[in-house]
Amino acid sequence: xxxxxxxxxxxxxxxxxxxxxxxxxxxxxxxxxxxxxxxxxxxxxxxxxxxxxxxxxxxxxxxxxxxxxxxxxxxxxxxxxxxxxxxxxxxxxxxxxxxxxxxxxxxxxxxxxxxxxxxxxxxxxxxxxxxxxxxxxxxxxxxxxxxxxxxxxxxxxxxxxxxxxxxxxxxxxxxxxxxxxxxxxxxxxxxxxxxxxxxxxxxxxxxxxxxxxxxxxxxxxxxxxxxxxxxxxxxxxxxxxxxxxxxxxxxxxxxxxxxxxxxxxxxxxxxxxxxxxxxxxxxxxxxxxxxxxxxxxxxxxxxxxxxxxxxxxxxxxxxxxxxxxxxxxxxxxxxxxxxxxxxxxxxxxxxxxxxxxxxxxxxxxxxxxxxxxxxxxxxxxxxxxxxxxxxxxxxxxxxxxxxxxxxxxxxxxxxxxxxxxxxxxxxxxxxxxxxxxxxxxxxxxxxxxxxxxxxxxxxxxxxxxxxxxxxxxxxxxxxxxxxxxxxxxxxxxxxxxxxxxxxxxxxxxxxxxxxxxxxxxxxxxxxxxxxxxxxx
Ligand code: DQQ
Numbered sequence: 001x002x003x004x005x006x007x008x009x010x011x012x013x014x015x016x017x018x019x020x021x022x023x024x025x026x027x028x029x030x031x032x033x034x035x036x037x038x039x040x041x042x043x044x045x046x047x048x049x050x051x052x053x054x055x056x057x058x059x060x061x062x063x064x065x066x067x068x069x070x071x072x073x074x075x076x077x078x079x080x081x082x083x084x085x086x087x088x089x090x091x092x093x094x095x096x097x098x099x100x101x102x103x104x105x106x107x108x109x110x111x112x113x114x115x116x117x118x119x120x121x122x123x124x125x126x127x128x129x130x131x132x133x134x135x136x137x138x139x140x141x142x143x144x145x146x147x148x149x150x151x152x153x154x155x156x157x158x159x160x161x162x163x164x165x166x167x168x169x170x171x172x173x174x175x176x177x178x179x180x181x182x183x184x185x186x187x188x189x190x191x192x193x194x195x196x197x198x199x200x201x202x203x204x205x206x207x208x209x210x211x212x213x214x215x216x217x218x219x220x221x222x223x224x225x226x227x228x229x230x231x232x233x234x235x236x237x238x239x240x241x242x243x244x245x246x247x248x249x250x251x252x253x254x255x256x257x258x259x260x261x262x263x264x265x266x267x268x269x270x271x272x273x274x275x276x277x278x279x280x281x282x283x284x285x286x287x288x289x290x291x292x293x294x295x296x297x298x299x300x301x302x303x304x305x306x307x308x309x310x311x312x313x314x315x316x317x318x319x320x321x322x323x324x325x326x327x328x329x330x331x332x333x334x335x336x337x338x339x340x341x342x343x344x345x346x347x348x349x350x351x352x353x354x355x356x357x358x359x360x361x362x363x364x365x366x367x368x369x370x371x372x373x374x375x376x377x378x379x380x381x382x383x384x385x386x387x388x389x390x391x392x393x394x395x396x397x398x399x400x401x402x403x404x405x406x407x408x409x410x411x412x413x414x415x416x417x418x419x420x421x422x423x424x425x426x427x428x429x430x431x432x433x434x435x436x437x438x439x440x441x442x443x444x445x446x447x448x449x450x451x452x453x454x455x456x457x458x459x460x461x462x463x464x465x466x467x468x469x470x471x472x473x474x475x476x477x478x479x480x481x482x483x484x485x486x487x488x489x490x491x492x493x494x495x496x497x498x499x500x501x502x503x504x505x506x507x508x509x510x511x512x513x514x515x516x517x518x519x520x521x522x523x524x525x526x527x528x529x530x531x532x533x534x535x536x
Contacts (some may be wrong), residue, residue: 005309006504007301007481010368011341011533012083013062013315015052019044021315022203022279023294024051025085025095028286030119033059035294036068036095036314038082044306047077051097054536055120058337059292059318061534068124075099075130082203084281086152086160086222087254092116094182095124096149096162099131105143108164109133110183133164133177133185141166141175148203151283152182153223155252163192163519165201165235169446172198172235174206176255181445188255192233193246195263199239203279206233206257207291208250209323209330217331219291221284225252230323232330233257234272236279243272243280243295244331247323260328270329273316274393274461274494275443275485276300282321293321293332297482300445300497316484316495317477324491333490334477342370342528343504351522353410353514360511364530367415367480367508371486372526375410377430379518382406386431386438396442396460399514401425401515408440410514414478415448417502418509424448424498425513426476426485432468439463439472441487441494448498459496463488471523478510479530 014020015043019040027034032055039052051069054062069080076099083097095111109130114123132378133149135141145167152162160182163174173194177185192206208220208229220229231250236243246269248259261268272295280295283467299306306312346363353359361371384406386395401423411427413420425444431436442460448521449456465472465488477484483496503509510527514520 004070007309007499008311009314009482009535011060011338011478011530012317012479012482013535014311014313015039015064015536017044017310018042019046019311020052020315021046021296021298022082023281023296023315024082024097026281026283027085027087027093028283028293029121031092032057032119035062035122039067041067044310044312045303049081051080059335060337060338060340062536063534064536065120065122065407069095069097069111073126074132075101075107076126078104081106082148082279084149084151088182093121096152098149098180101131105135106146107135108133108149120301124219127183129183133187139187140168142168146175150204151222152205153206161255162338163204163206165204165315167200170199171196172201172237174201174204174233174235190256191258192255193257198237198263200237201235202238203236203281205281206231206236206280207284211323211327213325213327215325217320218286218289219320219322221286225250230327231257232257234280235536241278243278244269245272247327247329258266265398270331271461272332273493273495275459276497277316277495284323290320291322292335293319297495297497301499302453304470305453314482326464327415329491331490332493333486335510338370341531341533346527348522348525353512353522354519355514355517358413358511358513360509361525361527364510366510367478367505368530369478369510370475370528370530371412371478371510372473372475373412373512373522374471374524374526375428376521376523377407377467377472377518380430380437380468381408382516382518383430383432383437386433391439392460392462393458395440396444397458398443399429400444400446400458401427401513405429405516406516408514408516409442410516410520411474411512412476413474413511413513414483415498415500415503416509416511417500420445422449422500422503424483426474426483426494427513428472428474428487429516435444437467439465439467439488441492443483443494443496445496445498448500450501451499454499459494461492461494463492465491
């Protein structure tokens with residue numbers, strides 16, 4: 001019931017109860033989407049990990065099935081951890097996943113469908129040859145840092161390649177294995193990539209993107225390589241709990257990935273999401289020519305609160321992902337299928353918002369909505385001056401929504417209570433920095449709840465765009481305890497979890513605001529109430 005569970009999501013993926021973490025082995029088979037995920041059948045905290053399984057027609061509505069992979073043989077008797085699916089020639093799915101063996105060592109296992117003619121792929125059979133990859137005395141692999149196989153890709157030489165996350169001391173790495181038959185795997189002489197000081201690399205993902213310097217959002221199959229192709233290496237850094245990615249060149253003859261900008265320059269390392277977001281992975285969809293990103297969002301509430309509500313963890317809305325025309329970063333946008341949940345649209349005519357003004361968006365269910373807003377700014381002379389580079393998250397914490405500025409802060413107040421005792425602010429602030437306009441995007445949770453047991457950290461990032469010539473747009477998906485925001489048409493994403501005590505259910509309000517001295521113009525505001533999806 002939604003009134004005693006105000007934080008349960010209406011359209012973000014979650015199980016009926018208990019703990020969920022990483023998305024595992026997403027695939028499309030006979031037209032159905034399959035999503036597996038790390039799950040604790042026994043409680044709302046991490047432990048007893050199995051692969052739970054749900055299916056969908058549209059990436060929006062999900063039906064649960066029985067657990068697909070659970071401890072049953074020595075090579076996974078202490079847990080079935082993360083992994084990925086690969087569709088083999090002939091359309092046969094194969095799952096590689098990490099098992100925890102009787103010695104608590106991390107090893108890699110193979111599972112295949114028991115019955116390929118079952119479109120639901122309910123039962124999975126484990127290879128009698130498991131484990132297929134394991135730490136030994138001769139390979140120098142750390143048995144507690146060897147996990148999370150990627151989707152495999154096939155070279156013209158007939159070898160499948162797969163990455164396993166690892167580290168040696170503080171050097172994070174993606175260990176490469178090769179195989180002709182998907183069963184006998186041989187470790188390559190060197191990792192595909194590694195970086196000193198980054199610590200354990202969890203859940204690596206490696207895939208090609210189209211570099212066409214144009215507006216195309218097309219995705220590529222994982223084994224594609226050649227002209228106009230760049231590669232993305234994503235790793236989930238255990239030390240920082242963020243998903244970072246590098247764009248670069250993959251030399252398949254040498255099996256080396258060379259990033260344009262490496263981890264050495266921490267200022268340029270990009271993230272999928274600058275809020276709470278981890279352990280993501282992508283799938284390529286043949287028929288639709290798109291690559292879709294799935295990710296896990298943990299709670300920001302306390303463990304006792306999680307146990308009380310009986311569940312913890314959600315997934316973000318699946319996002320289409322592609323290379324920006326600059327070639328310098330990726331762009332993400334919620335899959336179009338989500339728009340099928342939109343009802344009762346509210347559209348505003350162009351409106352000027354003066355400094356200090358707040359305009360309420362009425363006519364939508366503000367605790368469960370999809371909002372798109374665009375701003376036009378003119379008085380660039382009023383932008384605050386930034387003398388030296390500051391970490392954007394720190395800048396957002398110092399200059400939250402309540403701190404008056406020049407050009408901004410302007411944006412949305414979501415989950416706001418009538419008297420503004422509670423609100424979450426998603427906004428832009430434009431600075432003058434090195435004679436250019438610098439766009440800051442923030443998600444300010446500092447006043448999101450009167451319950452101070454929650455983690456209310458403010459998040460932020462710079463958006464690499466020119467507000468003189470490009471639309472300053474924001475789309476925010478509001479879903480009962482989720483605020484998932486896309487700035488600059490998907491150039492920057494920030495996901496936050498909030499737990500208001502007053503601004504819940506029908507008491508939640510939505511506003512557009514401007515707390516700068518310069519007026520700004522809203523050139524578009526479209527908001528929809530969101531129907532409840534069928535989520536498990
Ligand atoms: N979660 C899994 C691991 C992975 C981690 C265990 C990332 O396989 O490294 O539940 O969240």
